[in-house]
Amino acid sequence: MAETLSDLQQNEAFDVVVIGAGGAGMSAALFAAIDGARVLLVESTEYVGGTTAYSAGTTWIPNSPHGPSINPDDSSANAEGFLRRAVGERSSEALRRAFLQAGPQAVAHIEANSDVKYRARPFHPDYLSELEGSTLRGRALEPLAFDGRKLGRHFALIRPPIPEFTVLGGMMVDRDDVGHLLNMTKSFRSLRHAVKLLVRHARDRISWPRGTRLVMGNALIGRLLSSLLARDVTVLVSTKLEALRTNASGAIDGITLSQNGQRRQISVTGGVILASGGLI
Incomplete structure (x- = not known):
């Protein structure tokens, strides 16, 4: 390249x-x-x-x-x-x-x-x-x-999403994620899904300018x-x-x-x- x-x-x-x-x-x-x-x-x-x-x-x-x-x-x-x-x-x-x-x-x-x-x-x-x-x-x-970390330094080439598709300063969420986040206090399955997203995003922000889980x-x-x-x-x-x-x-x-x-x-x-x- x-x-x-x-x-x-x-x-x-x-x-x-x-x-x-x-x-x-x-x-x-x-x-x-x-x-x-x-x-x-x-x-x-x-x-x-x-x-x-x-x-x-x-x-x-x-x-x-x-x-x-x-x-x-x-x-x-x-x-x-x-x-x-x-x-x-x-x-x-x-x-x-x-x-x-x-x-x-x-x-x-x-x-x-x-x-x-x-x-x-x-x-x-x-x-x-x-x-x-x-x-x-x-x-x-x-x-x-897609896991943006696989791109290494080329991750920076991808146009960032619109703010409406992110929460917490750069964590992308799709329609399934939104449902789980809204139900995390009502469903153990949703709570587990939400915790995985949040932990992944917290780790991302240590090394990346935004979340690397792309949807x-x-x-x-x-x-x-x-x-x-x-x-x-x-x-x-x-x-x-x-x-x-x-x-x-x-x-x-x-x-x-x-x-x-x-x-x-x-x-x-x-x-x-x-x-x-x-x-x-």
């Missing part, structure tokens, strides 16, 4: 360059790396994670490998009808069908080849649940909690970053895309990047993925 742009050679070549290190960009970079590509991931801010790190990290994939255990009665036909009613003419039928077909395969592929792991919520209604074809469970996937969007970003580092993906933060270079046939074959006054021309042998469409 390159630490700074100056660590790269002028016109150094990558198979795939991804611009934007939110959940979409990091996932794209990881899928390319899993398939054997040499990948460069570029982020303009000082953190990876984008708006995904601020979010609950829910991924909506009907009929994923996790869905049947929660909702065995769901079907592709139900999901297709729901999407048609929810999205309508704002997307093509072919695009929606491709999403429904490829989504479950993508979940299985990334879980089999990386640290990214999901579970289906036992109760998570579809948005626009009044529409025919919606479900109360099985389609919404959430990332499993929701931070957990997904932590798992993606861990997987990218394990596959030697080059990640540059605080780096700007200055220009795209095209060859005589009009294909993009290079980019110009800048960071702290340094500039580099980067050659691209495969393609550039623009995933910088978040709100940050």
Whole structure:
């Protein structure tokens, strides 16, 4: 992993360059790396994670490998009808069908080849649940909690969560944790869960600026970053895309990047993925 742009050679070549290190960009970079590509991931801010790190990290994939255990009665036909009613003419039928077909395969592929792991919520209604074809469970996937300590010094690259998702100065909590914290005086199971959280957080604050038990969007970003580092993906933060270079046939074959006054021309042998469409 390159630490700074100056660590790269002028016109150094990558198979795939991804611009934007939110959940979409990091996932794209990881899928390319899993398939054997040499990948460069570029982020303009000082953190990876984008708006995904601020979010609950829910991924909506009907009929994923996790869905049947929660909702065995769901079907592709139900999901297709729901999407048609929810999205309508704002997307093509072919695009929606491709999403429904490829989504479950993508979940299985990334879980089999990386640290990214999901579970289906036992109760998570579809948005626009009044529409025919919606479900109360099985389609919404959430990332499993992740131990940020596994990232070592790279833990500092993850965008911190919004304050509403933390308590006690940086301890992340999800909807299950909140339930246990509220019931800790009424249930021994909840008390045990709450004590584990509090002891872990107390230990974290000795060595870390915030809690390292990551949940929701931070957990997904932590798992993606861990997987990218394990596959030697080059990640540059605080780096700007200055220009795209095209060859005589009009294909993009290079980019110009800048960071702290340094500039580099980067050659691209495969393609550039623009995933910088978040709100940050």
